[in-house]
Amino acid sequence: MTATAFSEASTSRFARIKEGDLDLQLHYNDLGEGAETVVMLHGSGPGASGWANFNRNIEPLVNAGFRVILMDCPGWSKSDTIVSEGSRSNLNAQALKGLLDVLKLTRVHIIGNSMGAHSTVAFALEYPERIGKLILMGGGTGGPSAFVPQPTEGIKLIGALYRDPTIENLKKMMNVFVFDASGLTDELFQTRLDNILSRRDHLENFVKSSTLNPKQFPDFSHRLHEINADTLLVWGREDRFVPMDTGLRLLAGLPRAQLHVFNRCGHWAQWEHADKFNRMVLDFLTH
Numbered sequence: 001m002t003a004t005a006f007s008e009a010s011t012s013r014f015a016r017i018k019e020g021d022l023d024l025q026l027h028y029n030d031l032g033e034g035a036e037t038v039v040m041l042h043g044s045g046p047g048a049s050g051w052a053n054f055n056r057n058i059e060p061l062v063n064a065g066f067r068v069i070l071m072d073c074p075g076w077s078k079s080d081t082i083v084s085e086g087s088r089s090n091l092n093a094q095a096l097k098g099l100l101d102v103l104k105l106t107r108v109h110i111i112g113n114s115m116g117a118h119s120t121v122a123f124a125l126e127y128p129e130r131i132g133k134l135i136l137m138g139g140g141t142g143g144p145s146a147f148v149p150q151p152t153e154g155i156k157l158i159g160a161l162y163r164d165p166t167i168e169n170l171k172k173m174m175n176v177f178v179f180d181a182s183g184l185t186d187e188l189f190q191t192r193l194d195n196i197l198s199r200r201d202h203l204e205n206f207v208k209s210s211t212l213n214p215k216q217f218p219d220f221s222h223r224l225h226e227i228n229a230d231t232l233l234v235w236g237r238e239d240r241f242v243p244m245d246t247g248l249r250l251l252a253g254l255p256r257a258q259l260h261v262f263n264r265c266g267h268w269a270q271w272e273h274a275d276k277f278n279r280m281v282l283d284f285l286t287h
């Protein structure tokens with residue numbers, strides 16, 4: 001499959017999942033045909049989706065012979081909406097279990113970005129037999145930062161955009177996502193704003209969820225030693241959403257983890273340093 005052979009629309013799929021108390025329709029993108037599958041889980045910003053977060057990272061994996069599944073978590077993009085009163089990390093893990101069962105995938109590698117990384121760790125703890133290797137970027141556990149006041153600047157901007165979804169608030173948030181904002185185009189802003197405004201129900205339910213339970217992403221630090229999977233941690237040195245000492249906490253707790261820190265990089269390492277990130281991921285998955 002070549003770069004021009006796939007698009008969001010041509011790879012868009014829906015699945016009905018019933019997993020425990022969850023009964024909902026999930027949207028996902030399905031690309032490639034390899035024997036091994038890589039699942040990508042997006043972050044929690046308004047208008048995020050698998051495609052929005054990972055469109056620069058799909059092609060090298062597909063060309064290397066992996067099947068790639070981008071799951072849109074409940075409450076994002078074209079998946080059903082939901083109010084999360086408990087741990088959203090665990091809710092997303094449960095949704096992923098349901099999707100993998102529908103797709104008959106027994107074991108997958110997972111790349112998680114921010115909330116997606118928190119959810120990857122929740123999945124690894126709940127369903128250890130279903131995981132291959134893990135790649136966690138800008139997340140993996142909630143909990144305190146020893147150095148940066150919380151909520152961080154970036155998380156406050158996410159909250160402001162959820163409550164008041166204007167182009168001005170979107171630009172404020174996205175300028176903090178990245179180290180170098182010169183790559184953010186008007187087209188990117190407009191696409192993201194269209195995604196945001198197309199699902200007001202998701203926005204309202206995220207605000208409701210955060211009011212019901214401000215700690216949507218619990219601290220897994222005390223359980224990290226249970227995860228035996230090879231894990232690549234990737235952080236931006238200038239991450240203003242989830243500070244880099246969270247990466248150090250993960251490195252200390254996960255027995256088989258290694259950490260790579262990009263300099264001149266914010267919260268979107270997979271986008272800001274896509275070529276190097278893609279090479280590192282392929283090397284990690286194939287060796």
Ligand SMILES: O=C(O)CCC(=O)/C=C/C=C(\O)C(=O)O
Nearest residue numbers: 043044045046048114115217242
């Ligand atoms: O609150 C947290 O710990 C997670 C924050 C988070 O998931 C932010 C992600 C932002 C994006 O990657 C996005 O919106 O595209």
